[in-house]
C-alpha cells in the first residue's frame with residue numbers, strides 16, 4: 001500500500017537518508033529499527049509529507065504522493081503519532097480526540113466508540129486536561145487521537161519510550177488487535193527489539209541513513225539486527 005523508491009532526504013546539504021527502497025503491504029506491521037540518529041524519524045516525516053525527498057518517489061495505493069501536502073496525505077489515510085506524544089496539554093482529552101477528526105470530511109465528526117473499547121481509561125477522563133495525564137496515558141491519548149480518523153496507515157514513533165511496563169502491555173495489545181483486524185498497516189519505530197519483533201511481520205534496519213538489513217520478522221536473525229543496534 002505504501003512504496004518508497006530510491007528515496008534521498010536531506011536537511012540542507014546534509015544527506016540523512018539515501019537510496020531507500022521501502023514497502024508496506026496492506027494490514028502489515030513493519031518495524032523500523034536502528035541506532036539513535038540514523039534517520040528513522042526523518043523517514044516517518046517523509047512519509048507524512050513534513051519533509052520532501054530530494055530524490056525518489058513515494059506511492060500510496062499505487063498513486064504517487066511524493067508532492068502531496070501533509071493535509072492531503074492525512075485525508076488519504078496516513079496518521080502519525082510523533083515521538084514524545086505531543087498531546088495538547090491545555091485541551092481536554094475529548095478536545096484532543098476531536099482534533100484527530102480534522103482529517104475527515106465534515107459529516108463524519110464522531111469519535112468512534114472502538115477507540116474507547118481500546119482505551120477505556122480515556123472514556124473516564126474525557127474532561128481532564130491532556131497535560132494532567134501521566135506519560136503513559138498521554139501516549140495512549142496520542143495513539144487514540146490518530147485512530148479516530150480510522151487511518152489506513154498508522155505511523156508510531158517509539159510508542160513505548162519511557163512508558164511504564166503495564167501501559168506498554170496495553171499499547172502492545174492495541175497494536176495486536178489492530179493487526180488482527182487486518183485493515184490497517186502499521187509502521188513502528190522501536191528501540192526495543194523484542195517488542196518490535198514480536199509484533200512485526202517485516203522489519204527494516206537502518207544504518208547511516210541506508211537500509212542495512214531487512215527481512216520477515218519470523219526469519220531474520222536477532223544477531224543480524226543487534227549488530228546495528230549496539231553502540
Ligand SMILES: Nc1ncnc2c1ncn2[C@@H]1O[C@H](COP(=O)(O)OP(=O)(O)OP(=O)(O)O)[C@@H](O)[C@H]1O
Nearest residue numbers: 011012016034035036037038039040041042043083
Ligand atoms: N531539523 C533538523 N535539521 C538538521 N538535522 C536534523 C534535523 N532533525 C534531525 N536531524 C539530524 O538528522 C539525523 C537523523 O535524525 P532522526 O531524528 O531521523 O533520527 P532517528 O533515527 O529518529 O533518531 P532517534 O532514535 O534519536 O529519534 C540526525 O543526525 C539528526 O541530528
